Amino acid sequence: xxxxxxxxxxxxxxxxxxxxxxxxxxxxxxxxxxxxxxxxxxxxxxxxxxxxxxxxxxxxxxxxxxxxxxxxxxxxxxxxxxxxxxxxxxxxxxxxxxxxxxxxxxxxxxxxxxxxxxxxxxxxxxxxxxxxxxxxxxxxxxxxxxxxxxxxxxxxxxxxxxxxxxxxxxxxxxxxxxxx
Numbered sequence: 001x002x003x004x005x006x007x008x009x010x011x012x013x014x015x016x017x018x019x020x021x022x023x024x025x026x027x028x029x030x031x032x033x034x035x036x037x038x039x040x041x042x043x044x045x046x047x048x049x050x051x052x053x054x055x056x057x058x059x060x061x062x063x064x065x066x067x068x069x070x071x072x073x074x075x076x077x078x079x080x081x082x083x084x085x086x087x088x089x090x091x092x093x094x095x096x097x098x099x100x101x102x103x104x105x106x107x108x109x110x111x112x113x114x115x116x117x118x119x120x121x122x123x124x125x126x127x128x129x130x131x132x133x134x135x136x137x138x139x140x141x142x143x144x145x146x147x148x149x150x151x152x153x154x155x156x157x158x159x160x161x162x163x164x165x166x167x168x169x170x171x172x173x174x175x176x177x178x179x180x
Contacts, residue, residue: 001170003146003170004145005166006080006082007141007152008139008141008164009156009161009163010139011037012087012093012131012135012138013089013090013093013094013096014037014136015064015134016096016097016103017031017093017096018136019102020101023101027092033090034090038136042140048140051144051148053144053147053148056072056142057143058141062134064109064133065135067112070113070116070175073175073177079118079175080171080176080178081178082178084131086167086168087131087167088163093130106132110128113177116176117177117179118176118178123179127179149166
């Protein structure tokens, strides 16, 4: 709904970690982080669904954050505003992205959503690659009323998802995504 807040339950970067792992370039620390994230289930979903004011929820998986956000926007006929600087990213994944690691799926995911992106030509390559990075056991993307943000974040934290973050909001349509 317009004025809803978007919250992401886990950092992005699992696909980048996987790409580095396949090339023997993933550090032990990043491997442990990848395994910890992919084996942490989205158990907050059941509790989140009981919070009055949680209006939508989906898991971010193979289509990346932008792919799953686009589905939400199309279904509800709304615009999502993603605040890039607020999107949690695994630190190791950010470094690997800076070093040129990415997945082939990121480009395919971008091609499937770019017509929905406001001013898509202004989105740099690294931003595109992280926001379309396919996730394995990715975080939940939650749209909730602004007055429920604290409840949602506390629910995530209670289930071990301390990295959950407010990443944007929903605005009046048409179905599109703005990246700021």
